[in-house]
Amino acid sequence: MALSALIRLMRPRQWVKNLFVFAGLLFSHAWGDTGLVMRVVAAALAFSFMASAIYVINDLADREADRRHPVKRHRPLASGAVGVPAALVLALLLTGAAAAIAAWVSATVLRLIAAYALINLAYSAGLKQVVILDVFLIAAGFMLRILAGTVGVDIAPSQWLLLTGLFLTLFLGFAKRRAEWSAAAGAAAVQRKVLAHYGPELLDHMLSVAAAGVVMSYSLYTVSADTVARHGTTNLIYTVPFVLYGIFRYIYMMHHESRGEDPASDLLFDAHILFTFACWLGVTLWLIA
Secondary structure, three states, rough: OOOHHHHHOOOOHHHHHHHHHHHHOOOOOOOOOOOHHHHHHHHHHHHHHHHHHHHHHHHHHHHHOOOOOOHHHHOOHHHHOOOOOHHHHHHHHHHHHHHHHHHOOOOHHHHHHHHHHHHHHHHHHOOOOOOOHHHHHOOOOOOOHHHHHHHHHOOOOOOOHHHHHHHHHHHHHHHHHHHHHHHHHHHHHHHHHHHOOOOHHHHHHHHHHHHHHHHHHHHHHOHHHHHHHHHHOOHHHHHHHHHHHHHHHHHHHHHOOOOOOOOOHHHHOOOOHHHHHHHHHHHHHHHHH
16 A cells, blocks of 8 residues: 555645635734744644545545546545555544644634534535535535634634635535536436536526625725724725636636636646735735735
8 A cells, every 4th residue: 555545545635725724814914923823834734634534534435436436436445545444544643633733722723623523524424415505514614714713823803804705615615516517417416416406507696696795795804994904004905806806717717617626626726826816915915014
C-alpha cells in the first residue's frame, strides 16, 4: 500500500475550503498578533483533518457503489489501493488529531468541530437525500468554519459577512447540484438519488437567488457604518466588481465548461477565478491596512 494512496484518500486538495476559517482574521486588523494567527491556522488545520476523516468514512461506506461508477471506481478504497483496516486506522488518527488541535485552540472550536462531524455523518447517513436540506447542510459546514475563525478565537464576526458566507456557500452547493444534474443526463436518480427531485430550471432559480444574496450582502457590508468605522475607509465598495466577476465566471464555467461538481478543483485551477481572487485580496488588504 503506497503512501500516495493514503494521501489521495484524505483528499488534501479539498482543504482549500478551509480558507473560510481565515475570513474573520482578514477583516480583524489583527494580522500582527502572532498568537491569534497561530490559533486561526490551527483551527483551519483541525477542520482539514476532520474533513479528511469524514471523506475516509464516506468512502468506506460507499466503496461498493463507487466500484460501479466510471470515475469514483478509481478512488483508493474502491480500487483496492487501500484496505479497510488501514482506512479505519487513518480515520481514527485524523479524528484524534483534529480534536486535539481544536481543543488547543479553544473549547468553542472543539464544539464546532464536533458539530461539523455530526452534521456530515447525518448527511451521509441519509439527509443527503432530502431535497434542499442537503445543500443547507453543506452550507452549514462552511458556516461552522467561519465561526471557528471568528467566535472560536474571540473575533467578533460581522453580521453582513456571515450573511455573505451563507449565500456564497448556498450558491456553491446549488451549483454543485446543477453540475451533477447536467453530468448525470438522464440517469440523475441513479447517480445521486436526490437529483431526481431537482431539475435545471429549479436549480437555476435557486442559483439566481443565492448569487444575488452574495452580491447584495457583500455590497451592504462594504458600505455599512460599522465597516466604515472599523476599517476607516468608504472605498471597500470598489472590491464589489471582483465579487461580481467571480460569481459570473463560476456560472459561465458551470454552463459552458461542464464544471461545478468539484468546487475545490474549480476554484484552485481556473486562472480567471484565481486572478480575480488575488486582485480582490490585494485591493482589500491595501484598503483596510
